[in-house]
Amino acid sequence: MSINLEQELKNKQNQNVSEYINKVLSLIEKEEINDVEAAWITKETVDGFREHVNPGFLAYRKTVTKDGQFAAVEWSDNGSCFKDVNGKEYIDCLGGFGIYNVGHRNPKVVKAVTDQLKRQALHSQDLLDPLRAMLAKILADITPGDLKYAFFTNSGTESVEAALKLAKMYSERTTFISTTRAFHGKSLGSLSGTAKGMFRKPFLPLIPGFRHVPFGDIDMMRKTFEVCASVGEDVAAVILEPIQGEGGIILPPENYLKQVRELCDQYGSLLIFDEVQTGMGRTGKMFAAELYEVVPDIICLAKAFGGGVMPAGAVVATENVFKSWFDNPFMHTTTFGGNPLACAAAIATIGVLIEEKLPERAAEVGAYFLEELKNAAKGHEDKVLEIRGQGLMIGIEFHQDEIGYDVSKGMFDRGVLVAGTLINSKTIRIEPALTISYDEVKKVVSTFKEVLEQIND
Known part of the structure; x- marks a missing residue:
């Protein structure tokens, strides 16, 4: 290949990369995106993980979500929640494995x-x-x-x-x-x-x-x-x-x-x-x-x-x-x-x-959360082995991994994100923002109860 042709191909590649970068930056700049842009972002994200990040993440998401939701792409966040690229809101009870103590984007x-x-x-x-x-x-x-x-x-x-x-x-x-x-x-x-x-x-x-x-x-x-x-x-x-x-x-x-x-x-x-x-x-x-x-x-x-x-x-x-x-x-x-x-x-x-006395709040809200989760699990002792925790660091242990996976899937489908520990779901964790409201706690608990009853049926 001649030097001129090689340089021409390199220039073309750089031009394509620059155009791609500009498109990405323009999307970051927008406060709102439309359906077409959301679809493009989703496709680019899934393709990028498959081809350039690690396809294992796509397989992992399939095991803890329902149907095609493994492709859900988070896009914005605030308080105790985040939204995916299509605008669906989730109460974040994973909290980045304990990152968002003062809430999302405090x-x-x-x-x-x-x-x-x-x-x-x-x-x-x-x-x-x-x-x-x-x-x-x-x-x-x-x-x-x-x-x-x-x-x-x-x-x-x-x-x-x-x-x-x-x-x-x-x-x-x-x-x-x-x-x-x-x-x-x-x-x-x-x-x-x-x-x-x-x-x-x-x-x-x-x-x-x-x-x-x-x-x-x-x-x-x-x-x-x-x-x-x-x-x-x-x-x-x-x-x-x-x-x-x-x-x-x-x-x-x-x-x-x-x-x-x-x-x-x-x-x-x-x-x-x-x-x-x-x-x-x-x-x-x-x-x-x-x-x-x-x-x-x-x-x-x-x-x-x-x-x-x-x-x-x-x-x-x-x-x-x-x-x-x-x-x-x-x-x-x-x-x-x-x-x-x-x-x-x-x-x-x-x-x-x-x-904002958030440590004290974590103790108070956590005690309420723990008790309500235990109440929701009554009658499902064949599924739930133990619910334990301290403050807003709570674990729900099931008798089998498969039950935990089903609960995680069901809760995610209903707008609550939880996750297993050590890459399994025998125990799922509840680690929301310390700013989580009582109404949000009640929604998480009712969702947990609904999913347990559905699995039981």
Whole structure:
């Protein structure tokens, strides 16, 4: 092929790409789209996932929705709900797996981000950026105990990675204890703490030094500490979700977390709480650590930390633990972690949580929600095994996956989005915005009851 012809083809390709980009941007700009545009968006989305993203997502959506609704494309959101590209509204009881604690597109969070965007989007990486300092101070004030220094990330798995590295540098120990049914992320370090074999097996061997014990079994935890100490593999840290999210909304036994804290103190080990899902008011307190009156040495945050507007996460640790990074602050860095837009979102989010008393609201509405779901399930004990939860972190466990799939499909068809845990539907989760109204709660409950009765019939 001649150079001229090759350049001509390249120019044509660039022209086509530019025209496509302009069409996409023009659609983003519109407040309303028509039926023809909605159909084009749907087709492009489905084709794009099939050909360029991952066709597995289309197959997954087919298993949890009815008929052709796997192609439903979300397009806009507000409050506790979102709309698909055809204008159908759904009450969001999945909440991005716990992202939308202050609601979809909370106006105060959006305003903080857009105001900051007008001034500066990203920082130079070299000079001191003010919002990072201000957010770190706020976190020191609101986190439990003497947690003081913060490192900012972009996601939950990054927060866990930072916590693991911090724990290693603190003591130079390399053994970690995690628990069964735990989920800490899917990058190699956090995946080493995650317990789901399906996620782990293709990437073995993972980071060495991780041991898993049953969640809630303090005797096995104690024996593992004893064995590790006896063979010279002293434990650097225990990493736990105070309430297991992906594992099926599993609450800890009474005093379990306090007993783990005592074991860590006895053996000179750190306690890491992964509050990526439980933090930011979800369980009825700003952090689940407060709920159980336990102060960790390191706490991991993400998901709702960015207010459902920006990807943002954080690790907060005591000065004694964090000071191992003082001599060289470049031992662990991230280009975009703690950027001005993310910090603006997090600062506004914390403001909304405090001013609107959303943690307290989560406790109140969550207790009502839990009781009403249990009432709706009466007479369906052959389908529903247990309904449990804390605050607005609720799990509905069925006797079989197939029942959970049917319930998820039925609720989605009626305008309520729920989802399974650990890529199954034996337990589906209810994690709506903490701003969800009582009327919306009643609609979710009545929909759940209607679907159960239909399955029973």
